Each structure stands twice: as C-alpha cells, then as structure tokens.
Amino acid sequence: MAHLLGAEGLHLEYPTRVVFDSVTLGIEEGDRIGIVGRNGDGKSSLLAMLAGRKEPDAGRVTVRGGTRIGVLDQADTLDDSLTVGGAVVGDTPEHEWAGDAKIRDVIAGLVGDLEWDAPVSALSGGQRRRVSLARLLAGDWDVIALDEPTNHLDVEAITWLxxxxxxxxxxxxxxxxxxxxxxxxxxxICTATWEVHDRIVEPFEGGYAAYILQRVERDRMAAASEAKRQNLARKELAWLRRGAPARTSKPKFRIDAANALIADEPPIRDTVSLQSLAVARLGKDVVDLLDAGVSYGDREVLKDVEWRIAPGERTGILGVNGAGKSTLLGLVAGTVEPTSGRVKRGKTVQVRTLTQRIDELEQHWNDPVRTVINGLRTSYTFGAGSKAQDLTPGQLLERLGFTSAQLSTPVKNLSGGQQRRLQLLLVLLDQPNVLILDEPTNDMDTDMLAAIEDLLDSWPGTLLVVSHDRYFLERVTDQQYAVLAGADGVGRLRHLPGGIDEYLRLRAAQTAAPRSSSERGETRRGGEPSAPALSGADLRSAQKELSALERKMQKLNDQVDRAKHALADHDQADYAGLGEKMQQIQAQQDEIEELELRWFELTEQLG
Structure with missing residues (x-):
C-alpha cells in the first residue's frame, strides 16, 4: 500500500502541560483509523496537525505530493449567505453534479429533506452539520479527516454516513x-484504532471492539508487571535480610487470556435483583398511557398511544427530530397533559429527567464542586441484593471521572462533559424511581460513556432513554420503541422487536414509498402510497390471519402485564421464584415479538 502522509517526532505543548512528546505515525492507502481517548488528551489537536490545520511545536508532517486532504472540524464554518445547494456543490453547474452518482448519493443521504434553495442561516444546528458533511463528501479527496462527524446526527444519518x-x-x-x-x-468503519493518552499515540488493530479486547490485555499485563515489581521489591528486601538471591521468570501472555477474562465476566446487570427492587420501590403501577394523544392547537402531534410502563423497564425511544419524542416523554413525566385519552400514574412514582440543558446546575454556577456535593445526601445505595453498595457523593464523582483537584473547580469552569456528569449525579442523588435520559452522551468520551453505563447497570428503577448513540442505547436498554408518523403525519408509538435495525428498515420504507409512488403517479387519498394488492382468497386469508394475530398479541400483552404486576405480591427474598417468573415473562415477550414480525409482514402486504 502506498504511503499518503506521516508524522515524525511531533511535539505539542501548552503553557500548562505537554500534549504530545515525540510522536511518530504513518498513514497508508486503505487505512481507516479511529482516534479515541479522554477529552482533553489531544485527539482534535492530533487530527488538526495531521491535516495541516495546526503546526506542531517540533517535528514535522510530510504529505505525498498531490495528496488531497478534506477536513471536517467541530466548528461551524458555513457561510450564512449561501443556500443549501450553494453550500454543497458551490458554483458547479447542475448538469455536472447531477451526473455524478457519488454527489447524488451524498445529497440524498444527508440533505434530501432540505429545500435546495433554502438559506443556510435558517437551518438548525443539526441541519447545518449535515450540510457541512455533504459539502465535504461531495468533493474528491485522498484522505478525509473527520472530527466528531456524528454530532447532531440522528441514527439514520449516522447509518448512512x-x-x-x-x-x-x-x-x-x-x-x-x-x-x-x-x-x-x-x-x-474502522480497521485500526489509535488511543491518545499520556503524551503518546498507541495503535491497535481493528475497530472499537477489537481495541477494547487488546486494551484489556494491555492493562492486565501492566497489572501483572506492577505486581511483579512489588514482588521483586519484597524479594530484594528478603535477600538483604537473609542473603538469598531472588529469581523470577517473565511470563508470556496471549490475546486468548483477555478472551478468557471476558468469558468469566458475569452478566452486565443482575436483572432479577434489580426487577424485584424496582417493584418494591414502585409497586404494581408506574405510568400507563391509555389511548393518549396530544395536540397543539390544530396540529396533532401524537395519537392512540397505548403504553403500560412496567417497574424496572429499560426502554429506548427512537424517532426523527420533530416526531414527538419529547412530547411522549412529557406525558410520562407529567409536564405535558394529554388532549385525548388519559395518563394513569402510580402513587409512589418519582420521575426525574436529565435534559439536554443543564438546568440543575444554574443555581450552583459559581460554586466549587465540593460545595455542591456537600449539600447532598451523605450516601446513595446502588445495586440490589448481595451486590448492593452504599457510595458517598465523593465516591460517585470518582466513578464519574472527577479527580480530587477538580473538587475545588467552580461549576462554570468545568468542561461540557464534566458539567454533564455532575448534572447526572444531581439527578441520581435525588433518588427517582423513573429516570428519563434525553441525549445523555453529549460531550462524553468513550471511557466516560463506559463508566456511566456501568453506573446505570446497577440503577434499580425504570429507565427511558432518547439517544442517537446506537451503542449506548442498545447497551443500557432491553427494548426499543419508535415514534413514527402515520399516513396522516401524526406520530404513533410502535414497539420494535427487531430493535434499531427494524427502525431503520421502517424509516427507509417510509421515505422510499412516497418517492416510488410519485414516480409511478400512484397515490391513495391523503398521499399514502398504494401497496401491491392481494386478491381473492389470498386477501381474505391475510385479513383473517391479521385479525387472529392481533387478538393473540393482545391476550399475551395482557398476560405479561398481569404477570409483572403479580411480581409485587411475590416474596422479594425468593430469588429463585422471581427468576422463574421472569423467565416465563421473557418467553411470552419473545413470542409477542415473533407475532409482531409476522403482523408487520401482513400489514405491508395488505397496504
């Protein structure tokens, strides 16, 4: 593979610290490299130096002659005087860019829903990000450098990218x-991972999963080395006292050892214990949305929402911006009143929401972190059963990545990620039993996301999450729902047995159907695309099966609801009995998922 660019002896420092010290790297054709590390360790600076946007204090970056480098940084540099089309393709004549399959794909994938002649100044932050990406990807580059390209993108756009x-x-x-x-x-997308830490850049083979596996092995070897160093010191002391020489051997470790270590890890959550504790804290009833709908004036946002939220439920919510996700969560939290149907709320329910704003911190803006946590409860119980542990606010802060030195830092001087973590701590210490997280991963690095996921694994309550971070959503929730617009444009809640992949298929079908219909000139009343029609016996058979499926699903859902409510009356110390009942409930839920998949197939056929 041909060499494209390289870095030799890079040194970068700021008045208070050294960021990189003698870093040497090479990039070849075919490389797909992900750069990870803690916030503030220099990831963006490294990318900027390699892309020629930042000069190192020492060392040099060399680029093969003729190599074209395209860069997307975190700053919004779009010219507000441009239109969407002008920002993406510039002055290129339409017949040229329209004849380029790559540019057509970029436009359809990122800005197809935007008005081509709309002014950039009128766009939202997420829309501007998509236009910036489209502008970059419409060009021809040998090397593309992207700094946080998924910021402000939804699941669909990230998947397309x-x-x-x-x-x-x-x-x-x-x-x-x-x-x-x-x-x-x-x-x-990545075939290699670079971890930026402690003034160096450490390369690993493979994407994130392979990197984590190798890092576990590296850390295990480091721990073994430290243990050996301490053992050698003890033996050296013994030799000094007794005169006996100390001999050691150097063990060799393989990647299989990390695999074995992972295989020994218990399940990430003690589901039975957390479920029983959630039932004990919440009782039988949490929040039931019964045929609920919401309208703002003449605009109907949600309708026919039927959602019975169970104790200990962990659910992810998907949907495009403006679909009604925030309205749905407002119904659960009690900040939005239904205009049709009703919301039934359990007597012991305490809902808290981690919003995208940092409202909880405003009253503490000028206070040091230490002062903020001193005003909180002295301990907090995490986990359930034998794994329950009491943690002080200080210990919780440590688990969330705060150092002792940062305890004296005023809240206003914390980084965005640190403020977000402190906000989460304040919400958790309020001890709600229903927790709503609205885009909680903003401003977090991968290590901190893993720490928050670990914290949530032992949180005993009902968890509802809205996030465009697919990994986080699948990691902390057990099921997903989507708010999808029907043919009338009004949002409805739909269970996703197939998870995020099913959501992406549904959204692809929604966006493709109007296009294909308009190409054929075939639409039904109200603009709904017509489906291939079944006829005669096939039609009657499909309708009959669909009705039977709906009755069976309703019956099973009722059985699951009764079984979950019955858990509240079960002996909470009987873990074996609770485990058996949870398995029975899971089996029924698995059957419901299979039926829903068949229901989906039939509804597609029937149109």
Missing part, C-alpha cells in the same frame, strides 16, 4: 481519520 465511508473508496485506496465517541460508528 457509515455506509458511504465504507463504499467511498476501493479497499486499498483512500484513507480515513475519524475522532468520535460513537462506538458503533467506530466498529462499523
């Missing part, structure tokens, strides 16, 4: 450098 980057070049052509905290994205 991953697919585009995977197919943009031949396998042994082009090169990609990407800084991102999106672990699914890293795993999907």
């Amino acid at each position: 991953a697919g585009h980057l995977k197919s943009r070049w031949a396998k042994t052509a082009g090169a990609l450098l990407v800084v991102t905290h999106d672990r699914w994205f890293l795993d999907e």
